[in-house]
Structure formats: C-alpha cells, structure tokens
Amino acid sequence: xxxxxxNPRHLxxxxxxxxxxxxxxxxxxxxxxxxxxxxxxxxxxxxxxQKENIIDESGMPKERFSAEFPKxxxxxxxxxxxxxxxxxxxxxxxSPMANTEAFFGQGTRLTVV
Amino acid sequence: xxLLEQSPQFLSIQEGENLTVYCNSSxxxxxxQWYRQExxxxxxxxxxxxxxxxxxxxxxxxxxxxxxxxxxxxxxxAAQPGDTGLYLCAGFAGNNRKLIWGLGTxxxxxx
Numbered sequence: 001x002x003x004x005x006x007n008p009r010h011l012x013x014x015x016x017x018x019x020x021x022x023x024x025x026x027x028x029x030x031x032x033x034x035x036x037x038x039x040x041x042x043x044x045x046x047x048x049x050q051k052e053n054i055i056d057e058s059g060m061p062k063e064r065f066s067a068e069f070p071k072x073x074x075x076x077x078x079x080x081x082x083x084x085x086x087x088x089x090x091x092x093x094x095s096p097m098a099n100t101e102a103f104f105g106q107g108t109r110l111t112v113v
Numbered sequence: 114x115x116l117l118e119q120s121p122q123f124l125s126i127q128e129g130e131n132l133t134v135y136c137n138s139s140x141x142x143x144x145x146q147w148y149r150q151e152x153x154x155x156x157x158x159x160x161x162x163x164x165x166x167x168x169x170x171x172x173x174x175x176x177x178x179x180x181x182x183x184x185x186x187x188x189x190x191a192a193q194p195g196d197t198g199l200y201l202c203a204g205f206a207g208n209n210r211k212l213i214w215g216l217g218t219x220x221x222x223x224x
Contacts, residue, residue: 004155033211042216043156043201056211091155099205101146102212104155 002027004094005074006105013082013112021077021108025094032075033093033102034060034067043091049075050098082112116140117202117215125221129191134218136202137184142213145185145204147176150217156201192222 005024013019025032034046045059049069060067064082069075079086089109093102118137126132136145144163148156160169162178162185169176173196175188189196199219203212 006155043214045211045214048211093155098210099143101144101158101161103158104148106155107153109153 004029004092004103004105006090006092006108008108009106011108011110013110015083015112016081019079019082019086019110019112021079021090021092021110022074023077023092023094023105024074025092026096026103029094029096029103031095031098031102032069033095034075034077035091035093037089037091037107046077046090079110082110084112086110087112116206116213117204119200119202119215119218121218122216123219123221125223126192128193128222128224130222131188131190132192132220133186133188134200134220135184135186136215138204138206139183140206140213141182142204142206143182145178145182145202146212147185147187148201148203150199150201151197156199189220192220194222194224196220197222 007022030051032049035043037043047060047067048056052071064080066078089107091107093104095102120135146161147159150156160176165180165182167178173190177186199217201217202215
C-alpha cells in the first residue's frame with residue numbers, strides 16, 4: 001500500500017512563474033491537507049480538501065494560491081506568479097476520514113530564484 | 114496564539130541518556146498524535162493517544178496522554194543517535210476539523 005506521494009520533490013521557479021505541486025493520497029483516503037513549513041516556524045496549515053470540495057482554506061493566501069482535489073487524479077496546489085517568499089517545503093497529508101490521524105508525503109521543496 | 118505548546122524547543126543530549134518532552138494546552142483534545150520529522154522528510158506518525166491517562170509504548174518511547182486530555186508527554190529511554198529529529202505533537206480540539214500543531218522539539222542525540 002503506497003504512502004502519500006508528492007511530486008516533484010524539488011522545484012525551482014523564477015519569480016513570476018507558476019508552481020504546480022501534486023499530491024496523490026494513500027489508497028482509500030479521500031481527505032487531503034496541505035501544509036507549508038519554513039525553518040524555525042513549524043507546520044502551517046493551508047487548506048483541507050475532500051474529493052472535489054474545499055472544506056477549509058483559512059490558511060491559504062487569498063491571492064495567487066489555489067488548490068483542488070478532482071474526482072480523478074491527484075490534488076494540486078497551484079501558486080501563480082511566485083515570489084521569493086514562497087520558497088518553502090510544502091507537505092501534503094491524507095486521511096481516510098475527518099478527525100483522524102494524517103499521513104504525510106515527503107514534501108516538495110520549492111525554491112524561487 | 115499557539116494552542117499546543119511544546120517544550121523544550123531544543124534538546125541536545127548524549128547517547129544513553131533519558132529524556133522527556135512535553136506537549137501542553139489549555140484546550141481539551143479528542144486525540145493527540147506524535148510525529149517525528151527528519152531533515153528533508155515529511156513527518157512520520159509515531160502514535161495516537163485517545164483516552165485520558167492512556168500510556169502507549171513503542172520500543173524505547175513511552176507516550177502518555179494527560180487525564181484531562183489537555184497535555185501529553187513523550188519519554189525516551191536510553192536515547193540513540195537514530196532518535197535525532199523534530200518531534201511534533203498535533204491534535205483535534207473540540208469540533209475543529211483540522212489538526213492543531215505544536216512547533217516541535219528538536220532533539221539531537223550525540224554519540
């Protein structure tokens with residue numbers, strides 16, 4: 001049973017480009033969470049999705065950031081017009097239902113140059 | 114406001130020593146999870162505690178959930194260099210649907 005798969009592991013983008021981060025949850029998991037982690041700042045919640053629905057996006061910036069979890073395929077975190085401050089590790093986690101333990105992917109390290 | 118306070122923030126010890134790290138809150142949690150994160154990797158779930166007063170053991174690691182379900186501790190016996198990492202606690206408070214996270218305890222075990 002494969003774990004949560006994130007790709008790419010490393011992503012380099014120039015300022016102004018778009019970044020697309022992908023997350024395939026564990027088999028049977030329909031709940032996906034995205035987090036951002038900066039050194040010394042801990043995990044910051046961004047968005048919680050359940051198949052085709054955004055349940056909670058309170059941690060996601062209103063502009064340039066969007067997330068989706070289509071009926072088929074991986075969840076996508078999209079960052080438009082990236083800036084240097086977007087450089088961070090982005091982690092995806094999945095769970096089989098709400099309010100249960102989450103399992104993490106290995107993350108995507110985004111570097112904006 | 115940090116709902117889950119972890120202490121200490123940093124800990125550096127010698128191989129073979131024992132240690133305890135703490136995860137405290139003023140809120141009641143329906144469950145608490147402990148994760149370990151190594152550099153460059155995602156957090157890995159170690160244990161989930163659900164019942165107040167519950168104690169769970171995982172080899173040399175002992176996890177305890179406070180009676181009031183507001184705090185938890187992780188005790189490591191005879192620490193080894195392989196225990197080095199960031200230990201994070203997280204939990205669901207009340208009807209909150211997203212995990213609340215502590216900032217973690219960064220542990221370094223020196224050979």
